Amino acid sequence: IAGITQAPTSQILAAGRRMTLRCTQDMRHNAMYWYRQDLGLGLRLIHYSNTAGTTGKGEVPDGYSVSRANTDDFPLTLASAVPSQTSVYFCASRETGRDTEAFFGQGTRLTVV
Amino acid sequence: GENVEQHPSTLSVQEGDSAVIKCTYSDSASNYFPWYKQELGKGPQLIIDIRSNVGEKKDQRIAVTLNKTAKHFSLHITETQPEDSAVYFCAAINAGGTSYGKLTFGQGTILTVHP
16 A cells, blocks of 8 residues: 555654654655644644755754655654654655645654653 | 644534634745644544635535635534544645745644534
8 A cells, every 4th residue: 555654653762862763655755744743733844855865954853864865765863862852753745846735654652761 | 934823722512513723824925725634643634625726625524715815724614523523734835836845734723523
């Protein structure tokens, strides 16, 4: 089934540790996004990529990095996790240049202790 | 950049009543306005969208209206059912041209439909 896959589905992480959240899509979409979802704050954009080889900062990029080596994969890395990064993380993809919908993964629930 | 404000943050209605969620946006270049529904434990899914050249769009019990001059758009759900209970997000994006890119979401509305 075509779609977007995130891994892991949940993780408990010690503060100071490095963590990479994985995101893979098989729809050949150009654009990919990482959002974090916190109660009362909605979906806030962390980083995005309009095409392979390019990335951009969103609303809350500090403490996170991304790479886009190919069309399908868009990993999000926390270099040194802090408790304020406890959140649910969603990856999404869509076609750029047209008014098309974004498809979301099932999310990764991350708890930093 | 774009800023999207969404109200109310919570909405409680009786089954069969109508529900209205409102959003405003700041960037006049935005031209595509999707609405997403998020059920518990799942990622958001598109339920309806509207382009900037259209004032209203309807799909069964769901409708969306857009006022470009005032820069606001609304989601209307009629004859609500318990399965409509979810979190709803509005979003805005400049979907074309050279500034395509960020999809900005509102803060979300928790809709509860009581049987």
